[in-house]
Amino acid sequence: MNTPDENFDLTGLVLPPAPKPLGVYKPGLIVGNFFYVSGHGTVKQDGSLIVGRIGQDMTIEEGKLAAQQVGLAILATIKANLGNLNKIKRVIKVLGMVNCTADFENHPFIINGCSELFAKIWGDDNGVGVRSAVGMGSLPGNIPVEIEALFELA
Amino acid sequence: MNTPDENFDLTGLVLPPAPKPLGVYKPGLIVGNFFYVSGHGTVKQDGSLIVGRIGQDMTIEEGKLAAQQVGLAILATIKANLGNLNKIKRVIKVLGMVNCTADFENHPFIINGCSELFAKIWGDDNGVGVRSAVGMGSLPGNIPVEIEALFELA
Amino acid sequence: MNTPDENFDLTGLVLPPAPKPLGVYKPGLIVGNFFYVSGHGTVKQDGSLIVGRIGQDMTIEEGKLAAQQVGLAILATIKANLGNLNKIKRVIKVLGMVNCTADFENHPFIINGCSELFAKIWGDDNGVGVRSAVGMGSLPGNIPVEIEALFELA
Numbered sequence: 001m002n003t004p005d006e007n008f009d010l011t012g013l014v015l016p017p018a019p020k021p022l023g024v025y026k027p028g029l030i031v032g033n034f035f036y037v038s039g040h041g042t043v044k045q046d047g048s049l050i051v052g053r054i055g056q057d058m059t060i061e062e063g064k065l066a067a068q069q070v071g072l073a074i075l076a077t078i079k080a081n082l083g084n085l086n087k088i089k090r091v092i093k094v095l096g097m098v099n100c101t102a103d104f105e106n107h108p109f110i111i112n113g114c115s116e117l118f119a120k121i122w123g124d125d126n127g128v129g130v131r132s133a134v135g136m137g138s139l140p141g142n143i144p145v146e147i148e149a150l151f152e153l154a
Numbered sequence: 155m156n157t158p159d160e161n162f163d164l165t166g167l168v169l170p171p172a173p174k175p176l177g178v179y180k181p182g183l184i185v186g187n188f189f190y191v192s193g194h195g196t197v198k199q200d201g202s203l204i205v206g207r208i209g210q211d212m213t214i215e216e217g218k219l220a221a222q223q224v225g226l227a228i229l230a231t232i233k234a235n236l237g238n239l240n241k242i243k244r245v246i247k248v249l250g251m252v253n254c255t256a257d258f259e260n261h262p263f264i265i266n267g268c269s270e271l272f273a274k275i276w277g278d279d280n281g282v283g284v285r286s287a288v289g290m291g292s293l294p295g296n297i298p299v300e301i302e303a304l305f306e307l308a
Numbered sequence: 309m310n311t312p313d314e315n316f317d318l319t320g321l322v323l324p325p326a327p328k329p330l331g332v333y334k335p336g337l338i339v340g341n342f343f344y345v346s347g348h349g350t351v352k353q354d355g356s357l358i359v360g361r362i363g364q365d366m367t368i369e370e371g372k373l374a375a376q377q378v379g380l381a382i383l384a385t386i387k388a389n390l391g392n393l394n395k396i397k398r399v400i401k402v403l404g405m406v407n408c409t410a411d412f413e414n415h416p417f418i419i420n421g422c423s424e425l426f427a428k429i430w431g432d433d434n435g436v437g438v439r440s441a442v443g444m445g446s447l448p449g450n451i452p453v454e455i456e457a458l459f460e461l462a
Contacts, residue, residue, distance in 0.1 A: 022416045023416035023417070023419060023420045023423060023439070023441065024420050024423035024424055024426075024427055024436055024439075025402070025423060025436060025437065025438055025439035026436055026437060026438055027438070028438065029400065029401075029437055029438050031398075031400050031460060032341075033186075036400060036401055036437070036438045037438060038438040038439050038440060039439065039440030039441070039442065090185075092183065092185050092190060093183075093190055094179070095302075095440070097440070097442055098292075099291075100291065100292060101292070102291055102292050102445075103292070103296075104292050105292070105294060105295050105296050106294065107292070107293070107294045108176045108177035108294055109177070111177060112177045112178050115177060115178035115179060116178055118178075119178055128178055128179060128180055129179065129180060129183055129190070130179055130180055130181070130182065130183050130190045130191060130192040130302070131177070131178075131179035131192050131193065132192060132193030132249070132251070132300065132302045133177065133193070133294060134193065134251055134290050134292075134293055134294070134300060135290055135291040135292030135293060135445075136290065136291050136442050136443055136444065136445075137256075137289075137290075137291040137407075137408065137410055137443040137444050137445040137446075138291075138406075138408060138409070138410050138411070138412050138413070138415070138442075138443030139415070139442055139443060140413060140414065140415045140416055140441060140442070141413050142411075142413050146440060146442060148403075148438070148440045152185055187340075244339075246337065246339050246344060247337075247344055248333070249456075252446075253445075254445065254446060255446070256445055256446050257446070257450075258446050259446070259448060259449050259450050260448065261446070261447070261448045262330045262331035262448055263331070265331065266331045266332050269331060269332035269333060270332055272332075273332055282332055282333060282334055283333065283334060283337055283344070284333055284334055284335070284336065284337050284344045284345060284346040284456070285331070285332075285333035285346050285347065286346060286347030286403070286405070286454065286456045287331065287347070287448060288347065288405055288444050288446075288447055288448070288454060289444055289445040289446030289447060290444065290445050291410075291443075291444075291445040292445075306339060
C-alpha cells in the first residue's frame with residue numbers, strides 16, 4: 001500500500017507555495033491529536049489567486065478545478081507545518097464555501113474537486129470525512145472557493 | 155426519566171430515510187468521543203427534498219418546519235451510524251445555514267425548528283449546545299436550510 | 309508576563325453584558341478541554357446591537373470596530389462561563405462571518421478587529437488560531453459581523 005506522499009506523487013499535480021496568512025491567524029494549528037486548517041483560497045503555483053464568481057465569471061468545471069487548487073494549497077500547508085502528508089491519519093471535516101450566484105445549486109460538485117484529491121491521498125475511508133458545501137454571499141479577494149478543514153494526526 | 159429513543163417516540167414524528175452522500179463525504183463520522191455530522195438537508199419521508207428560499211418562496215413558519223425536517227434527517231443519520239439515539243450523550247454544536255433573501259433577519263427562529271427537536275430528545279441541558287444561525291448566498295439544490303452538527307458520544 | 313486578565317485591563321476597553329441566547333442554544337459550552345462559543349453578535353455596552361451591512365450602510369473601518377465589539381461580547385461570555393480570561397489557554401479557531409455586499413473583498417481586514425483583540429489578550433502565539441473570514445448572504449437582526457470560536461482551556 002502506498003503512503004499518502006506516494007499517492008500524491010502519483011497524481012502528477014504540483015503544490016503551490018504554502019499560503020501566508022492574510023490577517024491575524026495561523027494557516028494550520030496542532031491541538032492534541034487534531035490538525036486544524038484555516039480557510040484556504042485558490043493559490044496557484046505562482047502564488048497568485050484564481051478569482052471569479054461561479055455562475056457569473058466561471059463555469060462549474062472551472063469551479064471544480066478551483067476547489068482542487070484549494071485542496072493543493074491545504075496540502076502545502078500540511079507539508080509546511082508537519083513535514084509530509086503521512087503525518088495525517090484521516091480527514092475529519094471539510095467546510096467548502098462557494099462564491100456563486102444566488103441561483104447556483106451544485107455546490108457538492110464544486111467541492112468534490114478538493115474531496116476527490118483528499119480521497120486519492122488518504123484513501124476512500126481515511127481520505128473522506130464529513131462535509132458541508134454551501135454558497136456564500138462573497139469571499140475574500142473574490143476567490144471562487146474557500147475551504148477550511150480538520151484532520152486527525154497519525 | 156425517558157431515554158432519548160423514548161423521547162423521540164413521544165414526539166410522534168417520523169424519521170426520513172438516512173440521506174446518502176451527494177458527493178465525496180460521509181454523512182456521519184466517529185472520531186474518539188465525538189460524532190461529526192455533515193451538512194444535512196431537508197429530506198422528506200419519501201426521500202425527496204423540501205426546496206425554496208425563505209422570504210421569497212417560503213414563509214418563516216415553513217422555514218422552521220424545514221429546519222425540523224433537517225433535524226429529523228440528522229437523527230436518521232445518527233440511527234444509521236450508531237444504532238439508536240441513546241448513543242449520543244449531548245449536542246455540542248450546531249451550524250444552521252439558512253437560504254433566504256438578503257433582508258431576512260430571523261435566522262434563530264428558523265433554526266429553532268431543529269434545536270427544539272434536539273432539546274426534546276436529549277433534554278434542556280444535554281440537548282442544547284452552542285450554535286450559529288446565519289444566512290447563506292445559496293444552498294445545494296435550493297434547499298431552504300442546511301445544518302451540520304457535532305455531538306458527544308455517551 | 310501579564311495574565312490575560314491584566315492584558316485586557318491594559319486595552320482600556322469595556323466589556324458589554326454577556327449576551328443572552330436569542331434561541332435554543334447556549335452561548336458557551338465546556339466539553340473536555342475545549343470551550344465552544346456560539347456565534348456572537350455586535351453587542352454594545354447598553355446591550356443593544358450595532359446593525360448594518362458593510363459596503364452599504366457601514367465603512368470597512370466601522371466593520372472592523374464592529375468585529376472588535378463581537379470579540380468583546382465573546383470575552384464577556386468567557387467571563388460569565390469561566391470566571392476570568394485566564395482560564396483560556398489558547399484560541400484554536402475563529403469563524404468570522406461578515407454581512408456585506410456581494411462585491412466586498414476585504415473580509416480578513418474586518419475580522420482582524422476581533423483577532424487583534426484576542427492576540428492582545430492571550431499573546432501572538434496562544435491568542436492566534438486558525439480562521440476563516442467570509443461573506444454571508446445575511447445575518448440575524450442585520451448585524452454586520454457574527455463570530456463563533458473554539459478555545460482550549462488552561
